[in-house]
Each structure stands twice: as structure tokens, then as C-alpha cells.
Amino acid sequence: MLKHLIASGIVVYACLDVSAFEKIAFVDGSDYPHVFDIENAAGTERIIDRVLETGADVVLWRTHSGAMPRYASGQEDLDRMVWPVDKRRASRSTLVNGWVTLWGNRPDQLKVVRDLCAKRPQVRKWGLHMLLEEAHWQFMYLGAWNLEHPQFWCRKHDGTAQMYHSSFAYPEVLKHRLAIVEELIGYGPEMIYVDTCRNGGYFLANEYVKPYLDRWTALYPGEPVPSDSRDPRWVAIASEGRYNYFKGMRRLIDASGRKIPLLVGIDSVCGTEADRTTTALGVDWRRYVNEGIVDGVVVASIAVDPSDALGSMERYFRKVMAFVDGRCKVYFPIMSYNFSKQRPGYAQISKWAGVSVAEGLRFQLEMAVRCGAAGIVMECVDPDNYPERDQKVIRDFVATVNGDGK
């Protein structure tokens, strides 16, 4: 069966225009401080070398993490980014190691990355890997702007303040976050990806804030606000701010006069309408596709059925393709890490399918082409994932697809 599918896949993708098949790698420079000196251009260049080993030809660089911008931001005060010592901002007890000095010399890493990528013929595009929320996990660090504006913090149904996230229900928050996007567009990215998998612990269950509560009262007078944040009526209300954010991003990109593809991530895709991205995170990606807000949908992970791992993977991915129906690009996940049952990596999927990692990986790559994906996305390439044996599978496949190794 497997061999049959692989063979039929080769026939199909040979007929496609695969010259533009993109191999996107997400990169978080702060995965590397223990192996390279990421605070200078030489260290950053070594990260790019490592990333390109995977066969990637699109490099999307993390803009923020740990609530800290990786560039010279006018929106976040770097003087207040001395997070190791401010308990309010750096609440987690983390081994400081050398991180106390990270960005001490204030390099503008995005500028360094842009310039380095321009010199690399392998890199077709460079761009931005933006997190849905700027915190890279909620119990770690608090953004400087967030710290100064507690009146905009998210709240749970019982009113408990959520100090790591500010709500898009407030116009001031939307304005601040779009100002960040505007300054990032100034770096000239050739692609912008909003990652919903890394959401910093943000959920619609944290959106019980006054503007949305008032909206609920206006629409459903006398009815208590549902404690279940997955109530479709609540989802519709509480997703509005996020929608305005994406719409604002689109407006800023268009106003820049440059063609910068805007990609939205969808996570734990499971073949149903009520997927996690829409109902838990309030990212109504179907609406964004319908309204032409996004240029691409990144399927960041697929919650495959372990009893039919490869078959269900293809079915669920094809459902996304069917919805999009050619209106924008769709990207296929080649994820190294096995985060959870809903977010399995290619090795786990191969194991469930009863094939070797190499076989399973190749099958997934071929599935991407067979299904008509615009390319593959690779999980943040770090020093420990995508080992050499898997890189070879990816590189060999890429050479087969494009004929030139790109």
C-alpha cells in the first residue's frame, strides 16, 4: 500500500509546477546561545549555515520571544528588558547562565539576518516568524509594554487577571501591536508568518474583558456570559480583536507597496470545522482566507489518527486544501519534535505507520507535493533536531522535486 501510494505520488507531483516548492525553516536564534555566540554576526551566520543544512530555502526568523524583541524596537523599551533581575517580568526561576548579558551589546539581529540571507544564493526568501503572542510561554516573561499597561490585561471568567497577555479588545493594544508590525515591515521581510502553535499560553478563555463582556450583554441581554469559552457565540465575540489584528497587518503590508506574503498558522489540524486554532485561540483562519487577508495557510501540525497515521494525515491536510480551494497557498508540516499526540513529529507518525523514519519522512514529503502544498515548513531548526540522516532525506527529496537542489 505504502509503495503504491509513493509511486502514485511521484506520478502526480511530476506533473505539477514544482519550481516554486518552498522549503521554509523557522528559526529561533535563542535556541543557539550554548553553541554559537548569537550576539554577533559571526554566530548568527553559523545559525544560518546550520538551518540551510536541512535543505531550507526560506528562512523565517523569530522576531520576539520571552517578550523580548530580537531587533531594535521603538515599541519595546530595551532598558526595561533586563529581565533576569526584574521578578515581575522574569517570574520563572531559570538558570541564568550567560543569558544575563543577552543583547547587552544591543545587536540588531533582524538586520544581521536580512543582510546575511541576501548573500546566500540558497536563500530564496527571508522573513519573519512572529508568535501569536509575544510571550514564549506565559510563565516565563512579561513584555515591557504589557507590564506598564495592566488595565489591558486579559482576564479569566472569574475575573482573575492574566498578566502575560493584553487583550486585543482594547484599541490601545491593537495600536501597539500593529505599530510593532509596522516597524518590522520596515526591515523588508519577504514573508511574514504568524505562528499560532507558539501562543504563549493564550486562549479565548482569557478574554473575559470588559469590551467583550459589554458586547455579550448587548447581544444576549439577561443571559450570563458562558464559562465555556468554546461557546460559538463567545468565540465569535472574543475573536474579533484578533481578526482586527490580522486585518490591520494586511492593511500595513498593502500600504508598504511591497508584496509580502502573510501566512497564518493552524495547529493540531484534525479534519473538523471546530479546530483548536479557531475555537481555542480565536484565529478564524477560514474567515481570513475568505476575505483575502492572508496569502498562505501553514498547517503547523496534524493530529493524525495513530491507527491510520499517514492516511489520516493526508485526509486532514486535503480538507484544508479543499477549503482553501486555490485561493491562497497551503504549506505542509515536516515537524521534527513530537510535542504531543495532537502535534506529532514525522518520526512519531512514521512509528505509528509502522515504517522507518526515513521511509515515513519521505512519504510525508511526497504527500505534501501530491496534495498540492506550496511547500513544507520545518519546525524551529535548532542544534538538536533534524539530524543528519533526516536532513539527507529532505535534501534528496528536494533535489528530486526541483531538479536543482532548491
Added chain:
Amino acid sequence: MPRWRKDGAIVFTAANETKSAFAARNDPTGWNLYLFQGGQIEKLTSGRIRETCASFAPDGTLYFVADATDGKDIPSIVRMGVDGRRETAVTLPKAPCMFGDPSVSPDGQRLLRAEAEQYNRPWRIVVSPVTNGAERTYLTPLTMPAYAPAWSPDGRSIAFTGCREGDDGWYVYLMSAKGGSMKRFAKGKNPAFAPDGRTVFYDRDGAIFKAQLKEGGD
């Protein structure tokens, strides 16, 4: 934030910032406490991660937040006597629970601090007997993020930074040290009482302000 000792010595937190992250990978340089006294600086602690937020008790005992306890990644409030001996005053069950701003009452009996008992809870103001940090009385609700508590000189009141629902930012609040109703005092953060007990200093927009309490404590 630096803190005074009765005799005028100052304790503060600092770290060696001369290395890059890569250079420091095999030689961690944590944040530690230093004492400034008589023109000299003395290093007081050598913690593994961060030792910060120090405050002196009336008898000179130092209380501070340590981000590692017994070599584990668990925060605690440490009590360090004038002889340099350390003991744990308060622990939390596991990371990522957090402490900040420990402060001992003027009578030396109660330990005030900011605490977030779970990662998805905000900072709150907590008071305990100094001999039993686990006996917690939360002075502020979950709906109101609050930190930076400070005792009044008579130990009857505290001032802290907080944001109640409906506030348009951080405010200095005042309340009885026993809890109960609180009063919004001024827009700003990080309050501290002057020794007269009537003057409160706080910061706002990069400047330090002072304001007088009215007679009768209102």
C-alpha cells in the same frame, strides 16, 4: 531595588555583565546581593540563578528571593542572619510559582511579600508570620495584580502597587496590614514610607513623587 539597613548600609542586586551569553555558558554569572557600606562593596551571596529583592529586618537579618533552593530550580525566600548563616523562610511547591519584594514588619513579626502561586495567577500581596511563611493571608484578590508592598513605620499600614478592575494603570494603594478595605492613593508605583509615617514616596513616568497622608490616616 536597593534597600536601607538601619545603620545606613545599602543592599543591592548586581551581576557581572561583561560576558556574552556564549562566553558565559560554562561560567554562569548569577545575579547576587552586594552590600555598600563605608565606601566599600561586599559580595553577600553566590547564588546559582538569581538572588534578588533583598530587605533587612529590624535586627539586621536579610531576607531575599533565591531562584534556586538546594540546587533545584525552585524559588524560595531565604533568611540570612548577620553571621551569614542561611535558612529557608518560605518555599513554594514548585516552579514556576514566584516570589518578590519580601519585607519584614517593623516589629520583626510578619513577612510581607508579592507572590504568584501559579503561573496563570497574577502577583498578589501576602503576609505571614515570620516564623511560618506557609501560613498565608492574601491581602489582595486575584482580580487585582499587585506587587511592591511596603510597611508603614508603625507597622499598621502597608502601601503597594496595584491595578483594580477599572483603573487606568498602576496606582499606589494603602490598606491596613490586617487586610480589609483599600484606598487608592496616587497614580504611580513602588511606594515607600518616609520615617515620619506621613510621607509616601512613589515613582511615575520616570520621576519620584512624594505625597502626604492626611491626618487620621485617610
